[in-house]
Amino acid sequence: MREHLTRRQVLGIGGALGLLTATGLAASAALSRRPSFTGAVLRSALPLPPAFHVPLPIPSVLRPVSTAGGVDRYEITQREAVLEVLPGFRTPLWTYNGTFPGPTIESRRGRPITVTHHNELPVPTVVHLHGGRSTPEADGYPTDLVLPKGWPGTKPGSHGSGSGHVSGGGHGGGGHGGGHGMHDPRAVVTELTRGYTFPIDQRATLLWYHDHRMDFTAPAIWRGLAGLHLVRDDVEDSLALPTGPRELPLMITDRSFAADGSLVYPSLDPTLRERPGVQEPYLAGVLGDVILVNGAPWPMHEVDATRYRLRILNASNARHYELEAVTDDGRRLDLVQIGADQGLLPAPVTHQQLPIAPAERYDVIVDFSTIAIGSRIRLLDRLGEGRTREVMAFHVARKAKDDSRIPPRLATDLPDWRRSDAVRVRDFSFRAGQLNGGHGWVIGGKAFDPARSDVTVRLGDVEVWRLVADVHHPIHLHLVGFQVLSRGGKAPLPHDAGLKDTISLRPGESAEIITRFDGYRGRYLFHCHNAEHEDMGMMANLEIV
Ligand code: C2O
Ligand code: CU
Numbered sequence: 001m002r003e004h005l006t007r008r009q010v011l012g013i014g015g016a017l018g019l020l021t022a023t024g025l026a027a028s029a030a031l032s033r034r035p036s037f038t039g040a041v042l043r044s045a046l047p048l049p050p051a052f053h054v055p056l057p058i059p060s061v062l063r064p065v066s067t068a069g070g071v072d073r074y075e076i077t078q079r080e081a082v083l084e085v086l087p088g089f090r091t092p093l094w095t096y097n098g099t100f101p102g103p104t105i106e107s108r109r110g111r112p113i114t115v116t117h118h119n120e121l122p123v124p125t126v127v128h129l130h131g132g133r134s135t136p137e138a139d140g141y142p143t144d145l146v147l148p149k150g151w152p153g154t155k156p157g158s159h160g161s162g163s164g165h166v167s168g169g170g171h172g173g174g175g176h177g178g179g180h181g182m183h184d185p186r187a188v189v190t191e192l193t194r195g196y197t198f199p200i201d202q203r204a205t206l207l208w209y210h211d212h213r214m215d216f217t218a219p220a221i222w223r224g225l226a227g228l229h230l231v232r233d234d235v236e237d238s239l240a241l242p243t244g245p246r247e248l249p250l251m252i253t254d255r256s257f258a259a260d261g262s263l264v265y266p267s268l269d270p271t272l273r274e275r276p277g278v279q280e281p282y283l284a285g286v287l288g289d290v291i292l293v294n295g296a297p298w299p300m301h302e303v304d305a306t307r308y309r310l311r312i313l314n315a316s317n318a319r320h321y322e323l324e325a326v327t328d329d330g331r332r333l334d335l336v337q338i339g340a341d342q343g344l345l346p347a348p349v350t351h352q353q354l355p356i357a358p359a360e361r362y363d364v365i366v367d368f369s370t371i372a373i374g375s376r377i378r379l380l381d382r383l384g385e386g387r388t389r390e391v392m393a394f395h396v397a398r399k400a401k402d403d404s405r406i407p408p409r410l411a412t413d414l415p416d417w418r419r420s421d422a423v424r425v426r427d428f429s430f431r432a433g434q435l436n437g438g439h440g441w442v443i444g445g446k447a448f449d450p451a452r453s454d455v456t457v458r459l460g461d462v463e464v465w466r467l468v469a470d471v472h473h474p475i476h477l478h479l480v481g482f483q484v485l486s487r488g489g490k491a492p493l494p495h496d497a498g499l500k501d502t503i504s505l506r507p508g509e510s511a512e513i514i515t516r517f518d519g520y521r522g523r524y525l526f527h528c529h530n531a532e533h534e535d536m537g538m539m540a541n542l543e544i545v
C-alpha cells in the first residue's frame with residue numbers, strides 16, 4: 001500500500017489528519033490505513049554510492065583528561081569539520097571533536113563524569129544527554145545556551161565561562177514562521193564553554209548526546225551534533241554477553257546531499273542564526289535518501305560466525321525504521337532483544353522485525369553461527385522504499401569460538417509500578433496546530449513556551465500518562481524511564497518491553513505509560529522526538545517539585 005499513498009499522505013499532515021477526521025481518532029480503519037511515515041523525502045542531487053562497500057566506522061571512545069577524585073573529566077570541542085561521508089566527496093559538518101558521530105563516552109554506574117564543551121560553532125548550542133538521569137543544571141534545557149564568540153548580546157571583552165541571564169534565543173522572531181522569540185528568565189547562558197556534570201546514577205544502557213537548542217535542534221543534529229554514551233555496570237558484566245569487537249554500536253541516520261557533497265536541509269534560514277523553521281513541504285519532518293550507519297553510507301561490516309550484540313540507536317530526525325536481518329537466500333535471522341532505551345529487559349524478547357522510532361534504542365543479539373562462511377546478511381528497513389530499504393550488511397568472514405550466551409533471565413531490578421500506585425492520570429494530545437500564526441505541532445493545544453508552566457509533579461510520585469497522536473509522534477520524557485501500560489487500548493507490543501524513555505505513537509494511536517518521577521527537583525521537558533516537530537512547538541515543561 002506504500003506505493004499508493006497520495007502526496008498529502010506522504011507529507012503526513014493533511015493526509016493523515018483528513019483520514020483521522022473521516023474515521024475518528026482511534027478508529028481501527030484509520031489504524032489499518034496509517035501511512036508508514038510522517039515527513040517528506042528530500043532528494044540528494046548526486047549519484048548515490050553503491051550499498052555495502054564502505055566499511056562500518058566504529059566511533060572512537062573518548063579518553064578522560066583526568067580521573068582524579070573519582071570523577072572522569074572529558075573535554076569536547078564543538079567545531080566545523082570537513083569529512084568524507086560519501087566516497088570521493090567532502091561534506092562540511094558541525095561536529096563534536098571533529099567526527100560524526102561524535103566520540104563515544106563510556107561511563108560506569110555510580111561514577112560521576114564531567115563533560116566540558118567548548119563552542120567554536122557560529123551559533124549558540126546546548127548539549128542534552130538523552131536518557132540521562134541528569135540534574136536540571138546539566139540537562140541541556142533549550143535556552144541554557146552556550147554562546148559562540150561574537151554572538152550579538154555577548155559582552156565585549158568577556159572571556160570563557162561567564163554566566164548570565166539573557167534572552168534565550170537570539171531570534172527576534174515573530175510573524176509567520178518566525179521564532180518563538182521568547183524571553184526565558186530562568187535560562188542560564190554561558191559564553192564559549194560549559195561543563196556538564198552527570199551523576200551516572202542509573203542502569204547500564206546506551207544513551208546519546210545531542211544538541212537541544214531552542215527552535216534549531218533538528219538542523220543542528222542533521223549537521224552532525226550527535227554522539228553515543230554507553231553506561232556500564234556490574235549486572236551487565238555478569239551476563240557473558242558478546243563484548244569487545246562483538247559489541248557494535250549502530251547509530252542510524254538518514255541524510256541528503258547536494259551535488260558538491262555538502263548536506264542539504266530545507267531551513268528557512270540556512271545560517272541557523274535567526275529564523276527557525278523549514279520549508280512548507282517538510283513541516284511534518286525531513287527524511288533523507290541516504291542511510292548512514294555511524295556516519296557511513298550503507299556500510300559493510302565483516303563478522304565472525306558468532307553472536308554479536310548490536311546497540312542500535314535511531315538518531316534520524318523523522319525517519320522510522322522497521323529493521324530485519326535477512327540472508328541472501330531470504331531467511332530472516334532472529335533479533336533477540338535484551339534491552340530497551342533504559343537498559344536490560346527482565347528476559348529476552350525475540351523479534352523478526354523491530355520497529356525503531358527517532359531517539360529509541362534497542363539492545364539486540366544476532367547469531368551469525370548458522371550462516372555459511374562467505375555469505376552476507378543485510379539489515380533492511382521494511383518501511384523504506386528503493387535505496388532506503390537497505391541499511392547495512394554483515395559479511396560472515398570466518399568461524400570462531402564463542403563464549404557468549406543469551407541468559408534466559410537478564411535484569412532483576414526493573415520497577416514494579418502498578419496502575420494502583422499512580423496518584424494521578426494525565427492526558428496529552430500530540431497534534432498539528434498553530435505556531436506564531438503558521439503551521440506548528442502542539443501538545444494539549446499549546447506550542448512550547450519556556451516561560452509557561454505546563455506539568456508540575458511531586459518528586460517520588462507515580463503517575464499514569466495517556467498519550468494520543470494524530471500522525472507519528474515519538475514521545476520522549478527527560479529524566480525518567482517509564483513502562484508502557486497499554487497501546488491502542490490493548491496490551492503493549494513486544495518491542496514495548498522494559499524501561500523506555502521514548503515511545504513511538506503511530507497515527508491515530510493512544511498509549512498509556514507509567515513512571516515514578518524520582519531523581520532531582522527542577523525544570524525538565526517532554527517532547528516529540530521528531531526533531532522538526534520538536535522545533536515547531538511540540539515540547540512542554542515538566543517541573544519536578
Ligand atoms: Cu533526545 Cu529532549 O531529547
Ligand atoms: Cu532526552
Ligand code: CU
Nearest residue numbers: 473528530533
Ligand atoms: Cu511529533
